Amino acid sequence: DGGITQSPKYLFRKEGQNVTLSCEQNLNHDAMYWYRQDPGQGLRLIYYSQIVNDFQKGDIAEGYSVSREKKESFPLTVTSAQKNPTAFYLCASSMEGPRTEAFFGQGTRLTVV
């Protein structure tokens, strides 16, 4: 079945650690996105990528890094520079063009312990 797979579903991070969230899609979509959602809030864009080996910062990129070495994969690293990383992280993908919707993975809930 086609879709977007995020892993892990739950992740715990110690202070000062970097952690990487995985996002893989088999929909052959060019565009991929990472969003952060805090309780009771909407989605805020962290990074996005329209093609392989290229990505752009979103509204809240500080403390995060990404790579796009393959079309199917867009991992997100939450670095120790991100001071308040506890949140629900959502990966999405879409076909190129204005009239195309975003498809979401099941999300990763990150908690700092």
Add this chain to the structure above:
Amino acid sequence: QKEVEQNSGPLSVPEGAIASLNCTYSDRGSQSFFWYRQYSGKSPELIMFIYSNGDKEDGRFTAQLNKASQYVSLLIRDSQPSDSATYLCAVKSGNYGQNFVFGPGTRLSVLP
């Protein structure tokens, strides 16, 4: 700054009633408009999209778009308790390198 605004709610309606959800956007270049439903702790799922002015119906859902007023709405007829969720309005602009801008969401509660 591109912005999408929604009433945060909660919006409470009795079972069987019509729920009306509203969204306004600031970017006049916006071309595509989406409504996502998100249950607590889950990821958003697409329920409607609309590109042209007017109404678009799909089952119990009707999306309405007025580009002159920069306004998009979602009507849910015969509301069911299973419709209780947060509804996110999303807007997409341009042809390349553009993103989805999401509103903060409206929490809907359908009372049995």
